[in-house]
Every structure is written in structure tokens, then in C-alpha cells.
Amino acid sequence: MAEVTAKDLIEEFNLELINNEEQTVFRPITTSDISRPGMEMAGYFTYYPAKRIQLLGKTELSFYEELSESDKEDRMYRLCTYDTPAIIISRGIEAPEFLIAAANAVGVPLLSSEKTTTRMSSMLTTFLESRLAPMTAMHGVLIDIYGIGVLITGSSGVGKSETALDLVRRGHRLVADDSVEIRQEHDGILVGRSPELIKHLLEIRGLGIINVMTLFGAGSVRNFKRIGLAIDLEIWDNKKQYDRLGLDEDSVKIFDTEVPKIEIPVRPGRNLAVIIEVAAMNFRLKRMGINAAEQFSERLSNVIDEGASED
Known part of the structure; x- marks a missing residue:
């Protein structure tokens, strides 16, 4: 505090x-x-x-x-x-x-x-x-994507900052890189911001420290953003079964607030910026009551029921 x-x-x-x-x-x-x-x-x-x-x-x-x-x-x-x-x-x-x-x-x-x-x-x-709100710091990146505060986490070197740079190039806004200060300002409301020392800065391995606001303009950064979605990047594990429909909903608890979480496996050839961008858009649709996974599951159940009735 x-x-x-x-x-x-x-x-x-x-x-x-x-x-x-x-x-x-x-x-x-x-x-x-x-x-x-x-x-x-x-x-x-x-x-x-x-x-x-x-x-x-x-x-x-x-x-x-x-x-x-x-x-x-x-x-x-x-x-x-x-x-x-x-x-x-x-x-x-x-x-x-x-x-x-x-x-x-x-x-x-x-x-x-x-x-x-x-x-x-x-x-x-x-x-x-x-x-005076309770505050904690998390290792990760916070980006404003289509109005959704997306907290990107993952082990060191998985590509969080590089993905953030790609998202900024696509018109989204950086809030914090490497360390995100998170405050629970009200019940169920988490607000993230950058420590003053690294504000507007991105660290890209092999390139060094870059100033996002200087390179991309004032419209490429935000001082703070409410966190709505957490995305965890992890190295692809062939032995692990990943969710292919999107029916399973996971969350991460920060203070007393449950934040929806998506795990995205990382391997060469996957465009993480596009995947995260689509994840944010899909999250917005879910909040509006449109869930593609549930619609598909319902269609599939109807097809199965129709097939069973014909038999």
C-alpha cells in the first residue's frame, strides 16, 4: 500500500x-x-x-x-x-x-x-x-486490446514483450511491460499500471530497451487499464491436451477477484499477436452473450439427437 x-x-x-x-x-x-x-x-x-x-x-x-x-x-x-x-x-x-x-x-x-x-x-x-487500494506486482505485460485490458503472463523468454510489440504495431496500446502493478480499487475491479521507472518502455531481446511512445506516438500507450482477461503463454507440450473448443473456462485469482484466463501454447509458426487479438474480441462477444463454442456444442447435440431419432 x-x-x-x-x-x-x-x-x-x-x-x-x-x-x-x-x-x-x-x-x-x-x-x-x-x-x-x-x-x-x-x-x-x-x-x-x-x-x-x-x-x-x-x-x-x-x-x-x-x-x-x-x-x-x-x-x-x-x-x-x-x-x-x-x-x-x-x-x-x-x-x-x-x-x-x-x-x-x-x-x-x-x-x-x-x-x-x-x-x-x-x-x-x-x-x-x-x-490506498491493495497492490501487488506481477511479472507480465498489460495491453489494451479493443478496450479490454489483457494481462499476458508466462515464463521468461516465452515471447511476451515481442508479442506486445506486434500488438502495438497493430494499433493496440501498451500499459506495462515486464512488471505490472495491480491494485484492487473496488470489489471485482483490478487496475494495472506500469512502475514509473519503466513506463512506456519495452525490452526486446537482441534489440534492447525501446520507448513505445516515442516510436509509435502517444496513441500507442496508456497510463492504466482495468484488467479483464488474463492470457498465459506456455511452451507447446506435445503430451498435454489443449482445449480445442473453448468450452472449459479457467480463471486466475488476484486478491479477491477472479479474472478469466486462457492458456495459449507457443511454438514456431503461431502468430501470437493475432491469436491474442482474436481472444480479446471473442471475450467481448462472450460478455455480449455470444459464445461460439456453446453454439457449436448445441448444434452438435442437435445433429446427434436428429441422427438418433432417425435410427
């Missing part, structure tokens, strides 16, 4: 740091949940979620202004704890003096945004869910 702090929020959303930077401690943000401390403004701190980002809008601060001076000070000093990663004030509302003093006392980053409270809450949640 990547570490996120208020510094990342400042850069991402162009926020202004209100309090004293020298006294500010940029604590890690550990949850994507956002708190709007309305009950806390009324003095109820029994279940105060101090480890969440606290978002103050017009409603909370309008209520705050009606409190007595002693209550105002009490609320703000109880709001700012050593666990609080940041407090954000929306709509460009001026920060109360007691809040600035309390934030400085424990080093809580106090930030200001011109955006509305609801908009700021939505943007923060989306950003944090993406950055």
Missing part, C-alpha cells in the same frame, strides 16, 4: 496550507473515509473518527459560529489530535483562529479549498481509494 500524506493532497487538488508549515507534521493517511464532524461541533466526541480526514464546510462552521467562546476553543482543540492526518476547509471559508491555534499545537495540516464540500468529499474519496 502506497503512503499518502497531506502533501499529496496539496499537490493533487491545489490546496492551500493555512497553518505554520514548520509546525506541521505530515502524518500518513490510512483510510479513504472522509469525516464531516457535525456531531463533534455539537460536542459529541464519543465516537470521533480521529484518523480520518476532517472536512469542514459551511454547515459545520455556521453552527460553530453560534457557540460561546469557551465552546469554540474546546471543540477545535478536541478536533485536532495527534492521529488526525489533515483538516480541510471547503468553499474558501476563512479558518477560525481557534482552529489554527489547535492545528499548530499538534501539527495537524490545515488546508483550504475553493471547491464545494460535496465536490471536495467526492474527489478525496476517489483519489484515496485509488492510492
Whole structure:
């Protein structure tokens, strides 16, 4: 899991740091949940979620202004704890003096945004869910083929990068080569991207490192893509029986998500780029309810049944 702090929020959303930077401690943000401390403004701190980002809008601060001076000070000093990663004030509302003093006392980053409270809450949640999502790295190649994120895996030297290069030449888009960072951003949704160090790069044995975006243009790459299909390349084994109809459906489990998987045997003379391209198109058809293998099996059963009835 990547570490996120208020510094990342400042850069991402162009926020202004209100309090004293020298006294500010940029604590890690550990949850994507956002708190709007309305009950806390009324003095109820029994279940105060101090480890969440606290978002103050017009409603909370309008209520705050009606409190007595002693209550105002009490609320703000109880709001700012050593666990609080940041407090954000929306709509460009001026920060109360007691809040600035309390934030400085424990080093809580106090930030200001011109955006509305609801908009700021939505943007923060989306950003944090993406950055704090569980992450793993897999050896393979991720390509966007006809809108399908295809994760190509296989042993080293089987031809993954060469196949990816051929697919890029055919108009598809590279996301990552060699190492794919995969995050489960929501239930059932896996998003892959490339490590920053090797972004847009392909390693071709005998040729070396090539920059796909420089050679083929900006339309040949993507920064991230949802993974929909996994294809495992393996050296052809004459002793192994491979699926010839496509009725058997396999999958690979990444985190809690099952991704459909196809095994493709590799041997000289097979055009892997075309096979993978067709596999992606066939996968799209299956999602639309058109399954060629099942249609063939049904036809075959009908022919057998008709032959049996004639006998």
C-alpha cells in the first residue's frame, strides 16, 4: 500500500496550507473515509473518527459560529489530535483562529479549498481509494486490446514483450511491460499500471530497451487499464491436451477477484499477436452473450439427437 500524506493532497487538488508549515507534521493517511464532524461541533466526541480526514464546510462552521467562546476553543482543540492526518476547509471559508491555534499545537495540516464540500468529499474519496487500494506486482505485460485490458503472463523468454510489440504495431496500446502493478480499487475491479521507472518502455531481446511512445506516438500507450482477461503463454507440450473448443473456462485469482484466463501454447509458426487479438474480441462477444463454442456444442447435440431419432 502506497503512503499518502497531506502533501499529496496539496499537490493533487491545489490546496492551500493555512497553518505554520514548520509546525506541521505530515502524518500518513490510512483510510479513504472522509469525516464531516457535525456531531463533534455539537460536542459529541464519543465516537470521533480521529484518523480520518476532517472536512469542514459551511454547515459545520455556521453552527460553530453560534457557540460561546469557551465552546469554540474546546471543540477545535478536541478536533485536532495527534492521529488526525489533515483538516480541510471547503468553499474558501476563512479558518477560525481557534482552529489554527489547535492545528499548530499538534501539527495537524490545515488546508483550504475553493471547491464545494460535496465536490471536495467526492474527489478525496476517489483519489484515496485509488492510492490506498491493495497492490501487488506481477511479472507480465498489460495491453489494451479493443478496450479490454489483457494481462499476458508466462515464463521468461516465452515471447511476451515481442508479442506486445506486434500488438502495438497493430494499433493496440501498451500499459506495462515486464512488471505490472495491480491494485484492487473496488470489489471485482483490478487496475494495472506500469512502475514509473519503466513506463512506456519495452525490452526486446537482441534489440534492447525501446520507448513505445516515442516510436509509435502517444496513441500507442496508456497510463492504466482495468484488467479483464488474463492470457498465459506456455511452451507447446506435445503430451498435454489443449482445449480445442473453448468450452472449459479457467480463471486466475488476484486478491479477491477472479479474472478469466486462457492458456495459449507457443511454438514456431503461431502468430501470437493475432491469436491474442482474436481472444480479446471473442471475450467481448462472450460478455455480449455470444459464445461460439456453446453454439457449436448445441448444434452438435442437435445433429446427434436428429441422427438418433432417425435410427
